[in-house]
Amino acid sequence: MTPEDRYFFLYLITNPNTTQIGIYSLTKKQMAFDLGYSIESVNSLMDRFENHHKLIVYNNETRELVIKNWAKYNLNKGGKPMLDCVSKELREVKDKGLISLIYPLIQNASIREIFDRYVNETSHDTSTTSGQKEKEKEKEKKDILSGNPTADKSEIPFKLITDLLNQMSEKNYRHTTPKTQQLIKARWNEGFRFDDFKKVILAKCFEWRDNPEMSKFLRPETLFGTKFEGYLNNSDEVMKRAEHQISGGGGLKRKNDLPF
Secondary structure, three states: OOHHHHHHHHHHHHOOOOOOOOEEEOOHHHHHHHHOOOHHHHHHHHHHHHHOOOOEEEEOOOOEEEEOOHHHHHOOOOOHHHHHHHHHHHHHOOOHHHHHHHHHHOOOHHHHHHHHHHHHHHHOOHHHHHHHHHHHHHHHHHHHHHOOOOOOOOOOOHHHHHHHHHHHHOOOOOOOOHHHHHHHHHHHHOOOOHHHHHHHHHHHHHHHOOOOOOHHHOOHHHHOOOOHHHHHHHHHHHHHHHHHHHHHOOOOOOHHHOOO
């Protein structure tokens, strides 16, 4: 972990919202307020802890967070007060699926027995939950091209914009990179929105992707830099040429990749 990672993880396991079971409700806005960070920084850290360190899972709908290895260090001793507290907190969990993430590391038999009831209740929903996740992934892919981000409209969709660039350019840029976020935020503050980024990305990928000399410029520094508005103003003409090649067989190598 970086020093910032350690600081953030210390906050996650000691903030006033923590519970005895390691599952608690906390909004990202509250995290940002407590830590003095921006929402973008909190989103980046949460993504890092979920997908890189794999220490937490966060439900964006219920605003609940689970610390996956919590039971290993905190659910070792029983006793009636402890068991009563665990039972009460388990009843208050909205996303019961999070309970199964804590369950495997519980060593205390009496605590494990209480968890058993909730894990068994939710086990029959596993296939349904899995199917929902697949649908959500498909919806996210469609959202990338539809211009209808599922994220809060007040937040800058760094991930959505970067995912679209990666999908169309066949590259692998990270939306958490400070420089990439700085470029996107600069254009966003100038009044440009997701649909504008989409037009620039699609137009430049059509123009440059199959040109070895130009494909190297399909990167955030070039597309989202100071020439962004010029690329945007030229995008309609580029799209017309692309549509003409697709409909007229004008030699587009990968026309199925362009979502017109």
